[in-house]
Amino acid sequence: MNRVSIELVARDPETLEREVEDLRACVPGISTINIPDLMRFDLRSWDAAAQISGRFGSVIPHIRAIDIDPGKPLPGVGMPDLTEILVVQGDPPTDLNHRTFPNTSETIIRRYRREAPHLSVYAAFDPYRRAPYRELEDVDRKKDAGARGFFTQPVFDSRMLDMCRDWLRDEQVFWGFSPVIGPKSRSYWETTNHVVFPRNFEPTLEANIAFAETSIRDIRDDGGNVYLMPVRVKLASYLGPLARVLTG
Numbered sequence: 001m002n003r004v005s006i007e008l009v010a011r012d013p014e015t016l017e018r019e020v021e022d023l024r025a026c027v028p029g030i031s032t033i034n035i036p037d038l039m040r041f042d043l044r045s046w047d048a049a050a051q052i053s054g055r056f057g058s059v060i061p062h063i064r065a066i067d068i069d070p071g072k073p074l075p076g077v078g079m080p081d082l083t084e085i086l087v088v089q090g091d092p093p094t095d096l097n098h099r100t101f102p103n104t105s106e107t108i109i110r111r112y113r114r115e116a117p118h119l120s121v122y123a124a125f126d127p128y129r130r131a132p133y134r135e136l137e138d139v140d141r142k143k144d145a146g147a148r149g150f151f152t153q154p155v156f157d158s159r160m161l162d163m164c165r166d167w168l169r170d171e172q173v174f175w176g177f178s179p180v181i182g183p184k185s186r187s188y189w190e191t192t193n194h195v196v197f198p199r200n201f202e203p204t205l206e207a208n209i210a211f212a213e214t215s216i217r218d219i220r221d222d223g224g225n226v227y228l229m230p231v232r233v234k235l236a237s238y239l240g241p242l243a244r245v246l247t248g
Contacts, residue, residue: 002223002224003031003032003174003225003226004030004031004032004225004226004247005030005032005060005174006023006033006034006230006239007033007034007036007229008033008034009035009041009231010035010036010041010043010044010045010047010048012041012042013043013048013051016043016052019235020055023239025236026236026243027239027240027242027247029246030056031057031058032056032057032058032059032227033049033052033056034062034151034174034227035048035049035060035062036062037061037064039094039095045061045062045075046063046075048061049061049076049082050082058083058084059082060084060085060122061082061085061086063075063085063086063087063088063108064088064089065089065090065103065104065107065108066092066101066103067090067100068103068111074111074112074115076116076119077112077119082119083120084120084121084122085112085119085121085122086124086151087108087109087112087122087123087147088105088123088124089124105123105124105138105145106144106145109121109147110145112146113145113146120148121146121147123142123147123149123150124150124152124153125139125150125151125153125164125173126152126153127152127153127155128195128196129193139168149172149174150171150172151176152164152174152176153176153193154176154177154229156180156189156197156211157197157198157201158211158215159198161175165222172225173224173225174226175215175219175224175225175227176229177211177212177226177228177229178228178231179205179212179231179233180201180203180208181204181233182203183203185203186201205237212228213241213245217245228242
C-alpha cells in the first residue's frame with residue numbers, strides 16, 4: 001500500500017494533542033493525517049495542521065470552497081511545512097451569520113494551482129450523493145482544474161467499493177472507511193450522506209473492522225491508498241485491531 005491517512009477532528013488544540021498521542025500509541029507507523037474543517041469548532045483545519053505538522057510526514061487540511069473570500073489570501077499558503085490540501089465544496093452553515101461565497105471546488109482548486117503551485121491539491125469523490133455519471137463528470141472537471149487525486153467519502157459495501165475502484169482505476173485515490181456502530185450512526189449516514197447500506201450490513205464494531213481489514217488488504221495489493229475516519233469510537237478500539245494491516 002502506498003499511503004495510509006487517519007482523519008483527526010480538530011475540536012480544540014488540547015483534544016487534538018490527546019488524539020495525536022492516542023494515535024501514536026495504537027498505530028505508531030502512521031505518517032499522514034487529514035483534518036476536516038468543521039464549523040461547529042473554532043479551530044480551523046489549517047491551524048490544526050500547523051499545530052501537529054512537525055510530527056507527521058504530511059498533514060492534509062480540508063479547505064471548504066464556499067468559505068474562501070475571493071479578495072483574501074488562500075488558507076495555508078504561507079505555511080512552510082504544508083505540502084498537500086484537500087478541497088471540498090462544503091455544506092452550507094447552520095449559522096446564518098457565517099459568510100459564504102459562490103465558489104465551486106474547481107474554482108478554488110484553480111486558485112491553489114495558480115497561487116500555490118508547490119501544494120498538491122486533492123478533491124472529493126462521493127459515490128452516494130447523486131447519479132454516478134454526474135460524480136464522474138465532476139472528477140473530470142476537478143482534474144482539469146488541477147486536482148492531483150481524490151479522497152472518497154467512506155465506503156461501506158464491498159460491491160460499491162469494487163465499482164468505484166473500477167470507475168477510478170486510473171486515478172490516485174485515498175479510499176475512505178469509517179465505523180458505523182449502532183442504529184443512530186447508521187441513520188446519520190443514511191439521512192445526511194444518502195448512503196445505501198447492503199441488506200446484510202451489521203452496525204457492530206467487529207463487522208466494521210472485518211470489512212475494513214479485507215478492503216484494506218485488497219487495496220494494498222493494488223498499491224492503493226486508504227484513509228480511516230474513526231468517528232464516535234475510541235481510536236484504539238477501531239485502529240488497534242487494524243494496526244497490522246495498516247502498517248504491514
